[in-house]
Structures are given as structure tokens and as C-alpha cells.
Amino acid sequence: MSALPRIDTYPPPAAPAAPKAVSPIHVGQGVTPLPLPMPAATAPSLWQRFWQGRGATALLGALSIASVLLFWQLATHYKLDAYIRFNNIPTPAQVMEKVIEVNSSPKFVTNIGISVRRILLGFLVATALGVGLGVVIGRYRWARALAMPALEVFRPIPAIAWVPMSIMLWPDNEVSIVFITFLGAFFPILLNTVHGVQAIDPVLLRAARTLGAGEASLLRHVVLPGALPHIFTGLAVGMGVAWVSLIAAEMISGQFGIGYFTWEAYSLISYAEIALGMITIGVLGLLCSGGIRLLAKLAMPWQAHSTGAP
Amino acid sequence: MKLTQLSHIPSALVKCLALCAAFLAPQAQAAKEVVTIGIGTQNTTTNTVTGGVVLKELKLLEKHLPKTGKYANIEWKLDWQNFTSGPPITNGMVAGKLQIGMMGDYPLLVNGATGQQNKGNETQLVAVIAYNAFGSGNGVVVHKDSPYYELADLKGKVVSVPFGSAAHGMMLQAMQERGWPADYWNLVSQSPEVGTTNLQEKKIDGHGDFVPFADLLPHRGFARKIFDGAQTKIPTFHGVVVRKEFADKYPEVVVAYIKALMEANDWVRKDPKLAATKVQEWTKIEKEVVYLFLGPGGIHTLDPSIKPRWVETIKIAHGVLSKLGRVKEFDAAAWVNESYLREAFKQRGQDYEAQKQTLANYDITGNDPICKVAVTRPKEAGEIWLATGEIVPVSSPSCLLAGVKQYEAAGKKVNVAYLYDKALGIKVVADKAFYALDTSNPKAPVGVPFLLKKDAEAYAAKSNGRLATFAEALGQASATVTASAK
Numbered sequence: 001m002s003a004l005p006r007i008d009t010y011p012p013p014a015a016p017a018a019p020k021a022v023s024p025i026h027v028g029q030g031v032t033p034l035p036l037p038m039p040a041a042t043a044p045s046l047w048q049r050f051w052q053g054r055g056a057t058a059l060l061g062a063l064s065i066a067s068v069l070l071f072w073q074l075a076t077h078y079k080l081d082a083y084i085r086f087n088n089i090p091t092p093a094q095v096m097e098k099v100i101e102v103n104s105s106p107k108f109v110t111n112i113g114i115s116v117r118r119i120l121l122g123f124l125v126a127t128a129l130g131v132g133l134g135v136v137i138g139r140y141r142w143a144r145a146l147a148m149p150a151l152e153v154f155r156p157i158p159a160i161a162w163v164p165m166s167i168m169l170w171p172d173n174e175v176s177i178v179f180i181t182f183l184g185a186f187f188p189i190l191l192n193t194v195h196g197v198q199a200i201d202p203v204l205l206r207a208a209r210t211l212g213a214g215e216a217s218l219l220r221h222v223v224l225p226g227a228l229p230h231i232f233t234g235l236a237v238g239m240g241v242a243w244v245s246l247i248a249a250e251m252i253s254g255q256f257g258i259g260y261f262t263w264e265a266y267s268l269i270s271y272a273e274i275a276l277g278m279i280t281i282g283v284l285g286l287l288c289s290g291g292i293r294l295l296a297k298l299a300m301p302w303q304a305h306s307t308g309a310p
Numbered sequence: 311m312k313l314t315q316l317s318h319i320p321s322a323l324v325k326c327l328a329l330c331a332a333f334l335a336p337q338a339q340a341a342k343e344v345v346t347i348g349i350g351t352q353n354t355t356t357n358t359v360t361g362g363v364v365l366k367e368l369k370l371l372e373k374h375l376p377k378t379g380k381y382a383n384i385e386w387k388l389d390w391q392n393f394t395s396g397p398p399i400t401n402g403m404v405a406g407k408l409q410i411g412m413m414g415d416y417p418l419l420v421n422g423a424t425g426q427q428n429k430g431n432e433t434q435l436v437a438v439i440a441y442n443a444f445g446s447g448n449g450v451v452v453h454k455d456s457p458y459y460e461l462a463d464l465k466g467k468v469v470s471v472p473f474g475s476a477a478h479g480m481m482l483q484a485m486q487e488r489g490w491p492a493d494y495w496n497l498v499s500q501s502p503e504v505g506t507t508n509l510q511e512k513k514i515d516g517h518g519d520f521v522p523f524a525d526l527l528p529h530r531g532f533a534r535k536i537f538d539g540a541q542t543k544i545p546t547f548h549g550v551v552v553r554k555e556f557a558d559k560y561p562e563v564v565v566a567y568i569k570a571l572m573e574a575n576d577w578v579r580k581d582p583k584l585a586a587t588k589v590q591e592w593t594k595i596e597k598e599v600v601y602l603f604l605g606p607g608g609i610h611t612l613d614p615s616i617k618p619r620w621v622e623t624i625k626i627a628h629g630v631l632s633k634l635g636r637v638k639e640f641d642a643a644a645w646v647n648e649s650y651l652r653e654a655f656k657q658r659g660q661d662y663e664a665q666k667q668t669l670a671n672y673d674i675t676g677n678d679p680i681c682k683v684a685v686t687r688p689k690e691a692g693e694i695w696l697a698t699g700e701i702v703p704v705s706s707p708s709c710l711l712a713g714v715k716q717y718e719a720a721g722k723k724v725n726v727a728y729l730y731d732k733a734l735g736i737k738v739v740a741d742k743a744f745y746a747l748d749t750s751n752p753k754a755p756v757g758v759p760f761l762l763k764k765d766a767e768a769y770a771a772k773s774n775g776r777l778a779t780f781a782e783a784l785g786q787a788s789a790t791v792t793a794s795a796k
Contacts, residue, residue, distance in 0.1 A: 085405075085406075087428075087430070087431075088404050088405065088428050088431065163503075163504065164503065164504075164507050167504070167507045167508055167511055167513065168507060168510075168511055172513075173508070173513050251500075251501065251504055252500075252504055252508075253498070254470050254498030254499045254500040254504070254505075254508075254514075255496070255498040255499065260499070263499075264473055264499050266397060266398075266401070267395070267397045267472065267473050267474040267475075267499065267501075268397070268420060268473060268474045268636055269397055269400050269401060269404075269420050269421075269424045269474075
């Protein structure tokens, strides 16, 4: 009976009676009561069901994008000039024209493919190194004292500043480009991993030790899974920063890639193409972050996703 | 004014008063209107310095800006912004942040066309800074160890050039002229900074670039120029564009700018050695390269007039870029505005129409101390810049070789030596040139300098001579120390 009071607080106000009707069954079976309302108890209103479902998320998402587009359209159409100036910003229609124009040849898609490959390569290397190094640094004090000062010096250096050094460091320019995207992704992944490892409840570590876990199985079964939520945060941030550094990286290439496409459009002063390049990078970044969130769900099935206030 | 009257008061008090005055000034003087003039310069693009960094450092624009009459109540604020290429300047002009900008011919065209397509952002070409009537200044360089000696050697190779630049235009021009398809080579876009590093690291086979890189990179010792813009015979120039709205509102400012530009040109011509040294100090481009461009008989001629040929060049550029779908329609006549130039010439008491007709540059003059004759044929002359700072004019390549030999024997280090390419007519650095060496008269061997190996070979074949490098030519010159110029 001790668990019963908890139940009262839980169900939605629409169905106050339902849990009470159910609870005796649980108690009678001696099972820890699951604080779930019976789905059949009272059907929530259509609006509520919609509000909590995927439909609403999709609708809000569409609204978010649409309002940006609408603002863009209105601001460029009426040539908004209130300190921030839209006089010379290309209109959505002009960019749409470009979309059709560039898709008449396979070159644009090739550009995208090449950029995605560069980002993924850089990102994979950054994940391997960032997580590996992050666990070591987070777990062992000597490693932290030894590695962090040097890494902290490199961390604030902007991607574009790396361009000349990157060209000279690597024998192949493709590697130079991947190196710059790697730098973008590496630091967020590393720091989040370190943070995740340090944030693990010491009670868990002690418990595992008491159960006879060695260092290796401690890392495998406690530290890594415990740090995983933070690691995935690092991956999501790292993926974003990798895309941010893309233009700097692809300045080196001089051909191919969506960052290069945007850069070249600047040198020929074609604003619509610049906007198209920017939007493409944004969309690709969004897709990649979505991919990482999906991966996170698969990798951490135990994690209940808190959706926040409705 | 106030300060001079108070000058007998101890300086601390004066300072205090000046400070107070500065704080009170806005209220006291019926609010002077501050007009900011954004000027987009290209300090590292050596042939634009007299429109940019020289004006800034010598404060020439401040000297000419109108301060009386309708401008009595206006305070000019100069906002100098430096860029390494033209497109960012065009961007700044479209955004209304720059009122005056300077760039090479192809970027100028993009600037004019972009302005005409964005109503209210029209620009006008109001003056030229420097030109080469045959297109020299742009060029293609390769790594010095590479086996390429002409453009055709780069077939199927990776060649980079800053897209949208005058050098890009030159390469497109060269390709269209030769009927080469777009995939003749792998032409990629790299900014001068990126291209330079890539060439140094041998990651690209060739790099096309504008002033001064095609000559700067060989000077820095890791590159060789294998194609010069002069081979296209299409002029190249850098010009000044002004936002039309600004020029219409403050025409006197544009005239003042042109007068300052002309004064800067005079300053360079008056003492090119000093100018080159100063420009090196301000822009970090080596003085030897600055002198190669802007010194006497240099690759570029400082001349503000807008000659009909330059406008033709822009139209050719428009044709080249139109073919690639890179630029839309463009009205050159509406873009060129000579009225400010005419006014500036008038105010300086000079004849604009006469200046427009001439292609004359100032030349190497003086007495050749090696061969002991006066320098009379500037296109066969040369100069030796000694490490001590002295620049010695010489009358011929033979005299130059003999002179270098003499100075080296006397333990005097030669900084750099210049000669003229017999085929292209441009000033070249002597130790980077190829020579057609005619040793038929062993007493007086004749070395004829060329920038390009193929030109030297052709001349050698024609004149029964042989191809030689500077070192070989210098070796032959040893016996000719006292030979007379002929």
C-alpha cells in the first residue's frame, strides 16, 4: 500500500477515477504499481490527442519554417529598411529560380555528395578520437592534467585560420579539407564526453567495483553507457560545428562541394546562389543532426525522452 | 584657434581645456554633419596603391576634400577598408558601406553589372589607376621545379585562379582564343592566399593570378612565370568605381579623390625608389616587385584617364563572361563617367583629351656608368639595384650583364636587376629571364632577354644563338666587362 499515494498525483485530471479502479489489482499481485493511466479509461479530446501526437510537432515545425520564409518574402518584397536592411537580399522566388537552374545539371548534386562525404569522414574520425580521448581524460586525472591545456589552446582557433596550415600539413588537399571539418566536430565531442564521464554518479562506480568489476569492464559497462547521453549531445553539437567550418574547409579545394559553391558565388557576386548555398548547408546540417538524434534513440533505448511541458 | 591663443598657459591646462572643448563642441557648433566616406582598397594589389594606401598614409585625400561653401558644415570621416580582391569591395558597395572602390577589369565589370541590376546601387567608373596596354600584370606561374614552360604544357593538369578576377578573365580569354574546351585542364578557384600555399606545396600544377602575385611568387623564389597577360594583347587595368548616388550628391568629393590620386601618381614618379620602399613598409609587398610594376618603364603605367580601349576591354570581358552565363546585360556607356576626371584635370590646369590620347609611361633615364653612355633607348635599357640602395641605369642587356659581373667582383651585392623582354616589351627581372645568347663575336657576345623560354628559343634559332639562363649569360659576359654598348 505504501506506493499507492503516488498514483493519485499522476493521472491527467480528466480521468481521476481510473487509476483507483486499477490499483487493487496490482497491489493484490504484489507488483510495484506502474503509474500509468488506463488508456481506455477516458478518451482525451481530439484536440488533446492531436496536441500530444506527432501531428502537432510536424505542424509546429512547418509553421516555424513557414514563418521564416514569410518574413523573408515580406522583408525582401517591401524592401524592409529599419536599420536592418533587406534592399539587396535576394527574394525567395529568385533563390527558387536558382534551385531549378542548378538542378538542370548533376553538378549541384555532386557538390552536395562530396560535401557530405567530407563532413562524414571528418565527423567519424572526430567521434573516434573525441570519445576515446574524452573517456581517458574524464576518467584519469593525470590524463586530464596532461592533455587539456594543449587542447584548450587549439579549441578556440577558428576554422578559417587553419586553412594555410592545413594545406601544408597534409599531402592531399582532400585530407586537408576533412581535417578542418574534423577540427570543427572534435572539440564539442571531446568536451561533452569528458563532462559525461565526470558526471557519472560515484555510487554507481563504487557499486560496480564492489561487485568485482575490473577497470576494463567498469569502462565498458558503467562509464561508457553512463556518459552516452552527454556523448550524443557532443555529437549533435559537433555535427553542427563541422558544417559551420565547411566554407573555410572548401576554400582550399577550389572546386566541388557546397561550401565551395557558396564561396565561388561570392567571388562572382551572385547573391541568389549564395543564399541557395547557405540554405543547402542549413538543410544538410538539419538532416545530419536528425540522423544523430535517431541514432541516440537506438543506442539508448533505456532513456525515457522527456518531452517537456506540453 | 582657441588653442593657439591659450598656448602660453601650461600644457596640462591646455590639454584639459582641449578635452573640455571636445566634449562641448557638439553643442557649441550647431552640430556639424559627419559624412563617412567608405573606401575599399586593395593594398596588396600593387598597382592600386596610388588610389588607396598612398592616399591614406600621405593624407592626400584630406588635403583635397572640399571644406568650404556648401561643405562648411560637413565633417568628412574616412573609413579605409582593405581587401585582397575586388568582389568583397563590390559587396561592400552594394551594401552601401563603401562609396569608393578600386579593382581590376573583370571585377569592375561584375561591379558595374551588379550595380545596374540592383536599382539604387548603380556604380560609375570615374578613373583608372594603372594599366598595361597589352595585359601584363596578370600571369600564370608554376612551381620552379616543374617541367612546364607554356600554357599548353598544363593540359589535363590542375590549375587554379581566383574566379571572377582579372587573371581569371585572362585565362578564359586565352582559352577561348585557342579554342580550348572547358575541360582542357582542371581549372579551379583559389584565392591568391590559398593558391600561393598550394603552389608552394606543389598541390596544384599552375596558378593564375593578378598583380602582383604572378611576379611576386617568382621573386619569393618558388615559382616561375610561364604565361604573361601580355600574350593575350588585351589591355588590363585597375580602376576606381564610385556609388552613383554618392557621386551625384557630393561630386566635389569625387573630383578631390581624383586630384589626390593624381598627386599620388606624381609622388611615385618623382622618386620611385622611395615610393617602392614606402609601399613595402605599408603593404609588405617587396619593394623590388613594387618597383617592377610602378618604377620607370614599369609593367604598369599610372594614368587616370579612361581611354576608349579600356572601355573596349570591359566589353570584351562582358563577352567572355556572358558566354559562361556569369553576367547579365550591362550598359558600359551609362557606367563610364569622365566628367569628374575632366574637372580634376581642369582644376590642375592639365589637358584631359591629350592625356587620353597617349600611352606614354615615364622611362629609365640617366647615364650608364658601366658602358659610359647615356640611356637613349628605354626599351633596351635596364637597371641594377644594389644592396647599398643605389639604382644604376644601364643602356643595354650586355651592359647590365657586365655591370652585375663588375659589382659582384667588387664585392657589391646586387639586390635585383631589371631588363626588357624583347618580344613582349615588358620589364622583367634579369635573373629570372631566359636569354638568346649570340656568341658569334666572342669579344662581344650579345644576350637578348626574354621572359618566356619559348621566345628565347625562337629568337636563338633565328639569330644563330643558343638558349641560356641568367647564370650562363653572366658567365659569358665575364670577358666583356669593358665592351662598349652596341
